[in-house]
Amino acid sequence: MISPKLFLALGAVVVVTACGEKPQAVAVKPGQSAAKPDDKPYQNEQFKGDRAAWERTLRARADNQNEYKRVN
């Protein structure tokens, strides 16, 4: 025979068990990315934060794909 005190104590344990559970859901806000912030591709030793220089370099390489300009 279980004593009423023990019964109440066990009951309390069962009831409040969920209170110790940590939330497992990812904080997702609709329309907002949850990804870590990324570095800008021009913030490095080569370009030293100069976006214009980076764009010029990429543009020159992209132009190089045009063989009409490259050959003629």
Add this chain to the structure above:
Amino acid sequence: MARMKFICDAERCIECNGCVTACKNEHDVPWGVNRRRVVTLNDGIVGAERSISVACMHCSDAPCKAVCPVNCFYTTDDGVVLHDKDLCIGCGYCFYACPFGAPQFPQAGAFGLRGKMDKCTFCAGGPEKDTSKAETEKYGRNRLAEGKLPACAEMCSTKALLAGDGDVLSDIYRERVMRRGRGGDLWGHATAYGVKASSSPAPVQPAPTQQKS
């Protein structure tokens, strides 16, 4: 700069798979994962066979981004769609949403357990310190931070696959069309970037087969 784009000129692609090899080699992509692949349509039909190099097109309104339950995708200032592998749960929703079949899933265990999604990064790495070891291991080499374009396009021998700023690519493609006198099929361009061609390209007709006498 407008935004980064890929263009595949089906009139020029010779199905050499140089782009696939370049990508695999550049990023040390594991077996079973193909960030880029070459698809051939109308295979064997004379005059109608076309090959296209396909990977993530970095869509303007990326459907993968819309369906991701953990919002791990983001678009950079230059229009490159990237994702955070630390958040990805490998659910595969992005694979079903993508019209190009770009998201790839490495096998992470027995019974076909999917690992974290892997896809073309436009050689721009991911949300780790640029050109760091962590970035290279998770996402591959960051060529954009080195002032270089994606390896697949730079390796393309016929320059069928073009990568870079959309305005520059448009100029290159326009010149090609003017010189050869006809418009090619810019496959996937409208789907990815939402730009409708002024007139839809005429369907490719197979050449008349020669009958043996």
